[in-house]
Amino acid sequence: MSTPTWDPNQYLRHADHRARPFADLLSRVPALPADLARIADLGCGPGNVTVRLAERWPTAHITGYDNSPEMLARTEEHEGRTPGGGRLDFAHADLTNWVPPETYDLIVSNAALQWVPGHLDAFPRWLDALAPGGTFAFQVPHNIDAPLHALMRELAASARWKDLLGDVLRREDSVHDPLVYLDRLTRLGCAVDVWETTYLQVLAGEDPVLDWVKGTGLRPALTALADEPEARDAFVTEYRDLLRDAYPAAPYGTVLPFRRLFAVARKGA
Template identity: 75%
Template sequence: MTTTSPTWDPQQYLRHADHRGRPYVELLARVPALPREGARIADQGCGPGNVTTLLAERWPAAHITGYDNSPEMLTKAEEYAGPTAGGGRIDFAHADMEHWAPAETYDLIASNATLQWVPGHVDAFPRWLDALAPGGTLAFQVPGNFEAPSHVLMRELAESARWKDRLAGVLRHADAVLAPAVYLERLADLGCEVDAWETTYMHLLQGEDPVLDWVKGTGLRPVLTALAGDPEARDAFVAEYRDLLREAYPATAHGTVLPFRRLFVVAVKPA
């Protein structure tokens, strides 16, 4: 399957920053002590840099590099670059995670909602672990909601008679991520001590068509990118999809509930 490399909109992505950042907080809380006080940390798929700062809060003396392949995201992230209060520093660099081969040794390689965009990411685990110091950690969380209505309806619409000629193969399917038990087995086979779990968040969203607003920042980006040159078609697709989402995620007196499953993995390399 060929997917479109999406163009990202940092401002749209950040509209739900609290909800998107919470899983990273919960992931990092399970990361054990790192091998060095002045740790070297890689933040894979750092996006606009707002959650990279969470790493600096947890490890104030660390040198942290956020990697991303989106020029738009990296430009936004630069506002967080520089020395940190604990004596460390944050910087950012361009990298494509599908082909990223670390050129130095890290104490932590962490990733927040990125690997679902990296085809065959499990095949990269050996080279990433090779780049970890003994006792270092690979920690990531990925969305596990590709069978949720938000994604199923998007795919069905893209594959419908009206849109399939323009959008065939653009969107990811459920195999974009694996089950937690599969990640556990693959990393345990590589010698790691693995902690894997899943959580379904019940995000209570506010405003008009909030689920559409959410997916405009992430899952819908490949469609928006593919139709960017034809605003009329783009708006027509979004309108059809919006109507489907309204039925699948009805508004309540308290807001619109978006159930969102996420998968978490913390793998520690032997010391």
């Protein structure tokens, strides 16, 4: 899997649908051990959902971490003191080797760990950085077998595209079975809640599923073909036609079923 170049404007075109799972995740996070909490948001993107942490914990000092310069540039509008007296800032970090620089009351991640190979191996050091009674909470897409991704992988592996795109897309094992997360986090000494939800997202506009995936799962392919615009456009057109058949439009919009996996792990006091 290659490291994609991100487009914040494209990503934010479906901001409401992308933010809803984060709100559902935060609703299950228990009280934090400190009133003046220290919070880390891993893979914060443009910061549009990081601000929701300040709404839930208004006095907290919150730092969003991301490895995309394009995404971090968009976070500047959110930085500074929060209305509740806390603080919101952002920093560059690569989650594949991020070592927490201090102790946190909450480490949270919204739709980022699927881009981090070997993220299970990072859990021990992240949990070590939690204060007693602190929480590690995340959600990730769990739909790598959906037509959205399966068709993309099949097309990339076809004779026409395999030399350019054969190894750039997310692998089928980029997210694990829910039981794997439950078992790993429980064995690390946490009280764990793991669940899944499928959102029936009704998208509007022309080719809305393609528009959705241009902001996320298709980024590695778009990045790999960035210097070959004719090839990029040809690949996108082929993929668009496959998506039109897999996700037909209805009079009220196009339905994109989207399954997500959630985990909330509370460290022992």
